[in-house]
Amino acid sequence: MRDDLLPVLACPVCAESLARVDEQIGCANGHRFDEAKQGHLTLLPAKRRALTADTPEMVDARLRFLGRGHYAPVERAIAAIVAAAPAPGIVLDVGSGPGTYLAHALRAADG
Ligand SMILES: [Zn+2]
Known part of the structure; x- marks a missing residue:
């Protein structure tokens, strides 16, 4: 995930802006999203991810x-x-x- 693209994304849970937080992508309200080793970002909540x-x-x-x-x-x-x-x-x-x-x-x- 290119960090310069984060400003055009929003947290799908609370709509706050996203930024790199340590080794993850997240919002100010503590929602975190994993970046795949292939470079894509999954914005599905953890419960939804289990369904994929x-x-x-x-x-x-x-x-x-x-x-x-x-x-x-x-x-x-x-x-x-x-x-x-x-x-x-x-x-x-x-x-x-x-x-x-x-x-x-x-x-x-x-x-
Ligand atoms: Zn959020």
Whole structure:
């Protein structure tokens, strides 16, 4: 998670702003959210997280699958849309997997 993007996010529990607090992301009211080793931030409350089926092994498998180019046309289409958008802007990837599409969009936006 890039710290310069934290000001555009809000705590999903209390709507306070988010900031880096020690090794986690959190708000002034003590709500904390884990940053995955892959770099994405999960803003689901802990009780909701238990309902997700994604284990670290599943995320790794998804990354390997996407890395083989099976969804390359989708990645290119999203990247083209973002590259053509007026700048400056913010791209938010919400719940679409391990951030693969966002990574392609950001590379395209950086030129
Ligand atoms: Zn909060």
